[in-house]
Amino acid sequence: MIVVGLTGGIGSGKTTVAKMFKALDVPVYIADVEAKKLMSKSKIIKRKLIELFGEQAYLDNSLNKPFIASIIFNDKNMLNQMNAIIHPRVARHFEKWTAKQKSEYVIKEVAILFENGSDKLCDYIIAVTAPEATKIERVLERDNTSEEKVKAIMDNQWSDAEKVKLSHFVIENIDLEKTKKQVASVHAQILKKIQKS
The missing domain is CATH 3.40.50.300 (P-loop containing nucleotide triphosphate hydrolases)
Structure with missing residues (x-):
């Protein structure tokens, strides 16, 4: 393909x-949209993001976007660490989607x-x-x-x-x-x- x-x-x-x-x-595969879905659904991603950002990463079980955004746009290191958690999983999800x-x-x-x-x-x-x-x-x-x-x-x-x-x-x-x-x-x-x- x-x-x-x-x-x-x-x-x-x-x-x-x-x-x-x-x-x-x-x-069309919109990586951002799929990444957000995975950040909400995937237990592994959730666990890793909480390890990275602390308990505040999620509020009432949903991603605390303003809190995370305030960190990653001021700290390139944190942005890179977050991307390292999410991008490989989005890539795998994209491969499965493409196959269909x-x-x-x-x-x-x-x-x-x-x-x-x-x-x-x-x-x-x-x-x-x-x-x-x-x-x-x-x-x-x-x-x-x-x-x-x-x-x-x-x-x-x-x-x-x-x-x-x-x-x-x-x-x-x-x-x-x-x-x-x-x-x-x-x-x-x-x-x-x-x-x-």
Whole structure:
């Protein structure tokens, strides 16, 4: 199965682009969503996160996201330790999911695809980009957060320029109609590459 990685910084509109691929009948795996499910369901992950962050990691049996976010975005070491617990399990979950798909290719949407080394497991990579001001504006509209917090997250992610350099396709997500056309074009190019190989 051909795996296409879809990545982009916070506020770039990865989820919007992922939905457009879904509309073209491409199965899409959103790593963040699946990671959150595993953090709530998996007893092993729960135990390890409590060992790492303390009892406050979970409130009433559900993940205490604000508490964990306040730690990991100020401490790269803690972020790396948390990722080391979660990423291998998400990778296994993705493999099982992929085995069930019947399409020409699947999309794995990961915000930190390059940062966590998942790019090495992809056949092709799509980077979603947008101007920084646009990204900040989108996140402020979407989440109850501050510009300072958004910038802190951006500092933990690679820049668009770094991602673009290592990607096979780039989708600039500013205008939805134009984005839709770019998605259709990339989809056609990937299918062509698969038929050739």
